[in-house]
Amino acid sequence: MASTAPVAFLPLFLRLKLRLANNHLSGLRRHLWIHLVVGLLVVFMLIGGGSTLFHLVFRFLMEQQPFGPPLMDRLIRMVLLAFFSMLIFSNLIIMLTTTYISREVEFLMAQPIPHRRLFFAKLGESIVYSSWAFVILAFPLFVALRSSRDLPWTYFPSAACLLIPYLIIPAAAGAALALVIAAFFPPRRIIRFTFALGVLGMVMAVAMQRSQGVMGMMRQASAEDTADLMSLMDVGDFFLLPSGWLGHGLVAIEHGFWREAGFWALALWSTAAMGLVVCDWLAGLYYRGWTNARSSAAARRRRRAGLYGLFDRLLGWMPAATRAMVTKDLTVFWRDPAQWGQLVMLFGLLFIYLINLRSAAGFGQFQIFIPFWQSIISLFNIGATAFVLSILTTRFVYPMLSLEGKQQWVIGLAPVARTRIVWEKFIVSWISAVGLTTPLALLSSFMLRTGPFVTLLTVATVAVLAIGLSSMAVGLGALLPNFAEDNPSRIANGVGGTLNAILSLIYIGATLALETIWVHAYLRRGDVGPLVQLLLWGSFPVWLLLQLGTAAIPLTLGLRRWRRMEF
């Protein structure tokens, strides 16, 4: 018989996860050199390259008086708000998948573990899964902030004190949302889930409206009165949102206003604690939601059975085998709200940002519509769109071939070329990517009232980047598949997914760097020195090689590997 003493599950669960991580790493020794190279690339690119890039951007903005510094602060706040929204969403999705759908939970539920303890163990896991990418991305940003503003090294631990609760709050919010959604709306979970997305979207819209209010005030300010402008910005667009508190806290640390920094830290920590208390209060719903999710699965499957037929009819013009694979992918994708929900959120954020560019009219005195700023912001928008696209290709396209591994008994034995599936993923990815990003590129150009050259450059770059990013995600997905994992997020977070994310960023950065030379020459109407002339002429073949290489090499290597793949 088992002991009747209560089992301390949290340390046991932590020990289990550490043991699993350790065993996973020990399994990597077989391909040590790949992981070493990837590890060094991560360190070099993110800490070195990323911080250098951010440093240059920040220095450049600091020098653009009076428009640059407020734009820089506004950008940082926007980034923090975007991260915050994505963290809520990411936590919600990870909680739903790891706490409700995961087969591990079914095993743990059958053990003598109080449901509340199990929930909090999974919440801790969710915080780690959803936050690590933010931590990696934020680190070079903070390195650059420190170096561009000559701050002491104590900036890092001080900033970390603000960042930890900033990560806990969205985790608690996502967990609370997951608890409520799963407990009360399981039979129509997908519809309710969309509703939750709508609420999040509205929160975003309200936040943006608040920013508009501040910008309205800025329109009244004199262009020369930079100090007033700064103080207006310091009032803070999002003072009810923790991302705003973090932004204010960081500024306070930067200026050595420790009392103020302490205030914002307390605001963040107390909200984080409150969030956990709310989760504890709602945790009683966990068991109900978990069992309801199972009870409703069969009915849900029956109700949505017509979707496959719909896609099948819509794609009737395709060859049968390709149509079957594309229909299967689209149906599976659509039936998993974790997939399209995240997609809606990411592109929704970008859309809101682009729509808000119109409000830049208020910056008339800052001459944002002169070709210089139009071009620079267009390049920035290409970068932002491509960055979101790279997240999409890493999160959704890269894992696709790994997820096919267990289906090889049917797809692998079908009388079609094995590589057809790789091509199918690439084409679906590229068409989807172009369909999503080209309208955004056009919107960006429309909002900024750019001329034909910049508009063409923006749209063409996004379309070409979609090819390269799709090829990279599909090619690396075929080269480094993970057939053991069912969760696409975890596949994307693995070595191959990380490599894909890094290479995507390098690719986007290199493309934009080359195009910056073109834009520079365009703005100068060709009146540039001999060095720039040389760079300009050199940039064309390099750009072409970069695009051809990125489109062809990963896909070719992936196809070759897939042909010989053993499942």
Added chain:
Amino acid sequence: MIQTDQLCKDYDGKPAVVDLNLDVAPGELFCFLGPNGAGKTTTIKMLAGLLIPTQGAARVAGFDLQRHPVEAKRRIGYIPDRPYLYEKLSGRDFFTFVGDLFGIPRPVQQARLEHYFDLFRLTPAADQFIENYSHGMRQKLVFAAALMHEPQVLIVDEPMVGLDPQSARTVKQVLREQADAGRTIFLSTHTLSVAEELADRIGVINKGQLVFLGTIRELRARLARDGSLEDLFLLLTEEETADG
């Protein structure tokens, strides 16, 4: 030891289990039979606390699964039809993890590990990652882990799938020995020869309703037929389908 009282489960209004009343005694090996989709796994999941009944109650060792789930689960060893295992743990690690979940002292765990791993011939693979185990080895590991805390009730869903003949015999012996030692075995299976060989009593469920409860001899008497359990089972379920 296992009691269900008017136990019902609906899936969005569609009944999966209807008014199930069972009482399985200590030391009894009870086989739960039924065609696919009859409600066997739903019943088992309610007995393991993995589903909430729409109506009625289930009790294990006197503990209501909904009111005292932790106390009830402490007394259950559950072997699902598709068990989840941590691929990156070794068999030994997994066994230890389950032992810790049940609060079994480490020296006791070690002794039981040696006993059950020897019994199921898992000792040579004890330190291999589970990802390298065959289907049968996984099944045997799940059996070993489920028995490690010496549960009063063993709930087993389809135990024979993927087992080689030698392992299947071991499993049957273990189940019989556990029942003889006073533990209650609730066994769901499609392998009717196993039920015929082992069961003290059987229950047959069809379309969510318990259509027979008793010994195989009583089933023969009811149907007024001799023959194997397979013949009787097919006759009973066809009869019920025709009646329905």
